[in-house]
Amino acid sequence: MKHVIQILLFTPFILFAQDQDRKIEFPDIPGYLTLVADLHQHTVFSDGSVWPDIRVREAIFDGVDVISLTEHIEYQPHKEDIPHPDRNRSYEVAREYAEGKDLIVINGAEITRSMPPGHANAIFITDANKLILDDPVEVFREAKRQGAFTFWNHPNWTAQRKNGISQLTDMHRQLISEELLDGIEVVNETTYSDEALTIAQDNGLTVMATSDIHGLVDWLFKIPDGGHRPVTLIFAKQRTESSIKEALEAGRTVAWYKNNLIGNADNIQPLIESSLKLREAKYRQNTEVLRVVINNNSDARFLLRNLSDFTFHENSDLVEVLPQGETAIQVKTRTILKNPELSFEVLNATIAPGKHPTLKYNIEVEQ
Ligand SMILES: [Zn+2]
Ligand SMILES: [Zn+2]
Known part of the structure; x- marks a missing residue:
């Protein structure tokens, strides 16, 4: 009997704690809603380990407002077991699962090249299949024809930069000058780059932070120990896809990573003052x-x-x-x-x- 009472007493508290504590919460700032975004994630539709519905459920647990499942276009290790000739399926499956839930899913893909230009995400695309192109610059042009917002992924990745130092190449300068590259990851998964922040600020690129999750968010970011995934806080006029895109293009973002807020002073200051x-x-x-x-x-x-x-x-x-x-x-x-x-x-x-x-x-x- 004593056990039963204990269970009855403790169960609601545990459920409450799990439900509330992991939700990422920041106040709105004057004139804008503060939305929580994780715009770089993977599933079995490229080299991730889970079906897209798991990404939707994780995001809802974490209080994330907007996600994109950005499968590698050029890297498809599960293709033999899970053939999927239509590269929009990951997005479609996630979107169906998110229907009626408090989560916005946007279509995206990861352009996966050697350096330069390395990896980049194109989000708000209309057809991922059309991004299967040889020329690395032409892919960005196609993404832009579809109305994409693009950002450079993990420019500090030691597989492509042995010293971990993010550095622009001529191809990146070309992409920036032709307005084909809009943002840069200052935070990717478990890494942070001061040099990427400088590149963002010198070139007017939007500051991004993403989980780039392949396995489970709970395991990698130690959620049970009070950890949180890296996210981009977006200051949007409304909670809509078009407002989110407008905010990203205008650079109204702050990176939230291991208890650090990173970004331009114009964005950080009102967030701190509202907090x-x-x-x-x-x-x-x-x-x-x-x-x-x-x-x-x-x-x-x-x-x-x-x-x-x-x-x-x-x-x-x-x-x-x-x-x-x-x-x-x-x-x-x-x-x-x-x-x-x-x-x-x-x-x-x-x-x-x-x-x-x-x-x-x-x-x-x-x-
Ligand atoms: Zn990548
Ligand atoms: Zn990735």
Whole structure:
């Protein structure tokens, strides 16, 4: 009997925890919805290990809003066992399975070439079969004829770049100058590239982060231990395919990877400001110590470094603000101030290699 009661008591909690904790959640920013995207994934229709329905279910578990199953065009290791002359089938199967569910599936494919140009994804395509072409530049032209958004995959991949350094070639420069290449993966699977971030910023390419998952998301990204897959946060006007494409083309993205937010300052700043709000600012009774509560309504575990002249009563210069939680700090302002200013360097966000954004609060002290 005791066992039965325990099971009844604990089961709902476990279900709740599994359901809620793994969902990737960030607040909307002024003027835009924040959508969660994983636009580079594989199934048995190329070199992945699962049927497309598993990708749909994983995405729904993770609170992902939009996915693309980007099967390799030129690499088909399961073809003998799973013949599929129509290269759009992976997309169609996933889309059928996602019908009536809260997930957008877009058609995509991975152009799989040696370096240059290496691998690239074309998404929002209308027919993957037409991308079976010899000329590596012609493939991008065909993708563009279909209205694709294209991005360079894992430019830091050590199989194609022994030193792991992302580097443009003449062919990439040609693709960029002919407007055939729109984005670049700064994060792929379990790797990050500062050099790719620089290439993105120097050439106006959209910052992307993807899982490039072949096996199971739970295993690779250690979801049971609190991990998360890398995703691209997209700031879109609406939750539609055309709005998502417009946002990608306009470069309104942030990479979310191993608790790091990576991207252009214009995109990172409003996301951080929407995530971390001051909830309370009041002097402790009979003291000159100001108690400030910072509320975090995002999944990021923020690590803030004090940049102000004040010192803190409980913390060193480092303050951690837990995901979907709040942190109180006690600021020693030395005298009672009406509008003290606090500023922090946000260490878990990157706006250029080695550069972190600044978060400022002009505090209105409650009387
Ligand atoms: Zn690849
Ligand atoms: Zn891939």
